[in-house]
Amino acid sequence: MSRWVVRVAAAICAAGYVFVYASGRAGPPIRSDGFSYYVYLPSWFIYHDSSLAAVAEDCCGGQFPDFTAIIRWPGTRQWVNAHPIGVAIMQAPLFLVAHALTRWSNLSADGFTFYYQHAAGIAGLAWVIAGLWVLRRVLLRHFPDRIVAATLAAVLLGTNLLHYATYDSSYSHPYSFFLFAAFMDLTERWHENPTWRTSVLLGLVGGLIILVRHTNALFLVFFPLYGVANATSMSVTAARLRRHRQLVAAAVATAAIIVAPQLALYYQATGRPLVSSYGELGFNFLAPQLWGVLFSVQKGVFFWSPILLLAVAGLILTRGAARNFLLPAVTFLTVNTYLIASWFDWQFGGSFGHRGFVDALPVFAIGLASLFSRAASSVAARATVTTICTALIALSLFQMLQYWNGVLPFSDTTWPQYRAAFLRLK
Amino acid sequence: MSRLRLGAIAFAVLGLFAALAYLRDPPWLLSMTSGLREERHDPADRTFRTMAGHASFFVPTDAASVEIPLRGVFESEKDWPITVTIAIDDRLADRLTLTDASWRVSTLRLPPPSRRRVRRIDIRADRTRADQRAVEVGEWKSIRP
Known part of the structure; x- marks a missing residue:
């Protein structure tokens, strides 16, 4: 059953993607943050230039647009991109197909014509489907197939994941969604049966997680904290890590090799291997906007995806081997929420719902599956949870269509705006 | 199997x-463009589309020539001129220097018809002004023999 849910999810995402672009609801996929994540590909493969200067000359008359967060580094005057290279690496296979098709059809091979645009858009969609597939594998180890099917459907339709698989698929979130699911899968497999292959794959996925979004390095706590619940289990995990230290070293070395090109790019542009191209903008750890990030009408994650409240309740109720994920999940969600709330732009600019939490949806999925599993044991609880989830999914889908239609603002939504737009499609 | x-x-x-x-x-390539924003009209009701550093469009391969009206974006008299290069199927066909905001027309003779239905025209500007605006491109005309 869950296998079919993933297939139907792929069909829904594809239909949504075609609808968004055929109806003109969204501009070309390579836009806003999607531009900065993608721009490495034409720079590397078409202009054979790692400095981004040649692509800036061709696309933009020598200056990248202000919205891109690509700045000239003071002193060196080289371009530094706030968005790292991970998304571009994961888009590369479809980019190369698009490049070949562009040459074949005699379109302008500048990296921004028709095929390139939709290669970038479809790549995000494909990684969301791949993420659902891997997440299914993780969930099936702990829950019955019908629970997994319901969880996958709820995660896709009850949150902003569908939006980031279609309308804004060139952003980093579809990629992180896949990578987080894959890291959870590999972490669990490694702790059950540590092998060289799993270790190298863990390093590969861990490295990509850092390359897609540097602050997501925090997610790597899943590996050492998996299975830790008390002092005893902590010493068992620590002993396991010590016993297999060569495999751990292999994972770390692989991750370091994956991350190295990014450090080299920073060094080339600035003379330093670690930089923040946001300048004076950054974190304000003394004044985190926790209420805003969690519950506000502006971008509160639980306001716009209330089904995730059930997921949090479910995490606490988690039983059995799935409980091995509890401590890393709580640690990651807590620190990550604090990080997001401390960012100078805690709304993360324009987005449907709070996009900072899309990456963590595989973690929330464990909680949702636990709740569904508990509810399945009683007819009344099952009916209640089914009714609530159906209503929340309907609300989320409707609000997504409102956002696509321009009825809901990109950011800074106020309560009067929300009330005026409620259940209105135009 | x-x-x-x-x-x-x-x-x-x-x-x-x-x-x-x-x-x-x-x-459908004939109706495809890239790098050109939505259509606008100037006070003389001339239709144009603004481009940044690079734009492209297609013309029928059996056209003898194509006329492309171009106008540089200038915010002040002290702005540097904008140099525009135009290529037909990646071969340089014309180079213009736009020194003021008046319309100029680039007339390009097209090579004999190829096996394809269309030829690609690429326009590149050497600089952009605020909001990624470089050149305004008027309605191009394909002239048949």
Whole structure:
């Protein structure tokens, strides 16, 4: 059953993607943050230039647009991109197909014509489907197939994941969604049966997680904290890590090799291997906007995806081997929420719902599956949870269509705006 | 491998080749543009579209020439001139220096018809002004022999 849910999810995402672009609801996929994540590909493969200067000359008359967060580094005057290279690496296979098709059809091979645009858009969609597939594998180890099917459907339709698989698929979130699911899968497999292959794959996925979004390095706590619940289990995990230290070293070395090109790019542009191209903008750890990030009408994650409240309740109720994920999940969600709330732009600019939490949806999925599993044991609880989830999914889908239609603002939504737009499609 | 699976693979390969053959020279290329913003009108009701550093569009291969009206974006009299290069199927065809905000027309003679239905015209500007604006491109005209 869950296998079919993933297939139907792929069909829904594809239909949504075609609808968004055929109806003109969204501009070309390579836009806003999607531009900065993608721009490495034409720079590397078409202009054979790692400095981004040649692509800036061709696309933009020598200056990248202000919205891109690509700045000239003071002193060196080289371009530094706030968005790292991970998304571009994961888009590369479809980019190369698009490049070949562009040459074949005699379109302008500048990296921004028709095929390139939709290669970038479809790549995000494909990684969301791949993420659902891997997440299914993780969930099936702990829950019955019908629970997994319901969880996958709820995660896709009850949150902003569908939006980031279609309308804004060139952003980093579809990629992180896949990578987080894959890291959870590999972490669990490694702790059950540590092998060289799993270790190298863990390093590969861990490295990509850092390359897609540097602050997501925090997610790597899943590996050492998996299975830790008390002092005893902590010493068992620590002993396991010590016993297999060569495999751990292999994972770390692989991750370091994956991350190295990014450090080299920073060094080339600035003379330093670690930089923040946001300048004076950054974190304000003394004044985190926790209420805003969690519950506000502006971008509160639980306001716009209330089904995730059930997921949090479910995490606490988690039983059995799935409980091995509890401590890393709580640690990651807590620190990550604090990080997001401390960012100078805690709304993360324009987005449907709070996009900072899309990456963590595989973690929330464990909680949702636990709740569904508990509810399945009683007819009344099952009916209640089914009714609530159906209503929340309907609300989320409707609000997504409102956002696509321009009825809901990109950011800074106020309560009067929300009330005026409620259940209105135009 | 079952017959059904073999048939499905053969069908997929055939479909791929058919799609590639179609995409070699699709008719919809003539209406495709890139790097040009939405249409606007100047006070003289001339239609134009603004470009940043690079724009492209297609003209019929059997046209003898094409006329492209161009106007640089200038915010002050002290702005540097904008140099525009125009290429036909990646071969340089014209170079203009726009020193003021008046319309100039670039007339390009097209090579004899090729095997494709269309020829690609690329326009590149050497600088942009605020909001990624460089050149305004008027309605281009293909002139048949």
